[in-house]
Amino acid sequence: MSIVTHLFTLIGAAVGSAFAWKLLQPEFIQRSPSRFLASAEKGRDGRPPVALVTGASAGIGVAFARQLARAGYDLVLVARRKDRLDALAASLRQQHTIEAHALPADLANADDIERVAGVAADVSEAGRLDLLINNAGFGTVGKYADLPFQSQLDMLHVHVTATMRLTKAALPGMLRRGRGGIINVASTAGWYPLPGNATYSATKRYLINFSESLQAELDGSGVCVQVLCPGFTYSEFHDREPYRASGFRRERLPAFMWQTAEEVAEASLNALGREVVCIPGVHNRAIALIGNFTPRALVNAAWQRISPV
Numbered sequence: 001m002s003i004v005t006h007l008f009t010l011i012g013a014a015v016g017s018a019f020a021w022k023l024l025q026p027e028f029i030q031r032s033p034s035r036f037l038a039s040a041e042k043g044r045d046g047r048p049p050v051a052l053v054t055g056a057s058a059g060i061g062v063a064f065a066r067q068l069a070r071a072g073y074d075l076v077l078v079a080r081r082k083d084r085l086d087a088l089a090a091s092l093r094q095q096h097t098i099e100a101h102a103l104p105a106d107l108a109n110a111d112d113i114e115r116v117a118g119v120a121a122d123v124s125e126a127g128r129l130d131l132l133i134n135n136a137g138f139g140t141v142g143k144y145a146d147l148p149f150q151s152q153l154d155m156l157h158v159h160v161t162a163t164m165r166l167t168k169a170a171l172p173g174m175l176r177r178g179r180g181g182i183i184n185v186a187s188t189a190g191w192y193p194l195p196g197n198a199t200y201s202a203t204k205r206y207l208i209n210f211s212e213s214l215q216a217e218l219d220g221s222g223v224c225v226q227v228l229c230p231g232f233t234y235s236e237f238h239d240r241e242p243y244r245a246s247g248f249r250r251e252r253l254p255a256f257m258w259q260t261a262e263e264v265a266e267a268s269l270n271a272l273g274r275e276v277v278c279i280p281g282v283h284n285r286a287i288a289l290i291g292n293f294t295p296r297a298l299v300n301a302a303w304q305r306i307s308p309v
């Protein structure tokens with residue numbers, strides 16, 4: 001073998017190993033629970049830290065709230081459905097010795113975003129906001145040209161504007177304290193273009209770039225940022241109207257493609273402070289990585305063929 005062949009073999013082996021490491025490492029390396037999953041450290045005033053979770057009336061948001069309550073966090077729970085938030089807050093207060101408050105808000109609405117940002121800023125200024133989880137989100141089904149513009153604008157506000165505003169509100173207090181975590185919930189859909197879900201995939205891409213850039217700006221500050229990119233997850237997401245009306249059926253996708261909301265929330269909390277990009281599940285990491293390196297025309301053509309809607 002010539003020296004050039006040896007060189008290419010070495011480079012191939014190194015790239016292959018790095019790829020395999022990236023795919024497998026979080027599942028197969030046993031780690032002690034991160035500080036966000038272990039029991040919450042009380043502040044100097046003896047009070048537990050606070051986590052503010054948006055989209056806490058269903059799915060992944062509820063899973064985050066339950067796991068954080070178990071760890072001893074006080075909670076501020078945000079979503080539109082007040083009855084759901086009240087019921088969750090009451091049950092978490094009863095099961096764990098924590099405070100949990102419902103903060104009903106429509107994050108597509110500018111006034112509501114400001115109201116929630118005000119609460120986030122106050123709790124953060126008081127030195128108690130340890131965790132902000134920007135999780136609220138929804139999908140639509142159909143071509144951008146055919147969808148009502150308002151639905152796409154609402155999505156932009158819920159996914160992007162609310163995340164930007166709440167992050168801005170939370171940061172000064174966290175930075176002063178030199179401690180805190182921010183999780184922005186994106187999706188594997190942010191790793192490639194998705195015809196039929198153009199705004200969804202674009203807003204989730206925003207969250208990936210925003211979070212990675214922000215973490216680089218915050219390095220050494222004690223505040224950590226994570227972008228969580230789940231794949232298909234059991235929640236109410238695919239039960240909502242646009243998916244129901246489109247005839248979406250979970251069984252059309254193989255069972256291994258689905259994760260529970262609890263698995264996703266646990267992977268995220270465990271990775272916070274350790275990995276900026278958290279993609280739970282080997283299959284999802286493979287999808288994201290391959291999607292990132294494959295020519296766009298091929299990704300588009302493949303998606304049109306396998307899209308479950």
Ligand SMILES: NC(=O)c1ccc[n+]([C@@H]2O[C@H](COP(=O)([O-])OP(=O)(O)OC[C@H]3O[C@@H](n4cnc5c(N)ncnc54)[C@H](OP(=O)(O)O)[C@@H]3O)[C@@H](O)[C@H]2O)c1
Nearest residue numbers: 055057058059060079080081107136137232233235236237
């Ligand atoms: N499930 C999946 O397969 C999947 C995959 C990748 C990424 N994700 C992402 O994961 C996040 C959580 O979704 P999920 O799967 O848990 O779905 P879900 O069960 O439908 O929960 C979505 C949450 O977002 C809240 N929400 C939606 N619109 C809102 C608005 N205008 N204002 C305030 N809250 C709003 C909902 O509460 P209300 O309706 O009470 O307001 C609910 O609490 C989303 O960002 C989603 O994009 C999900």
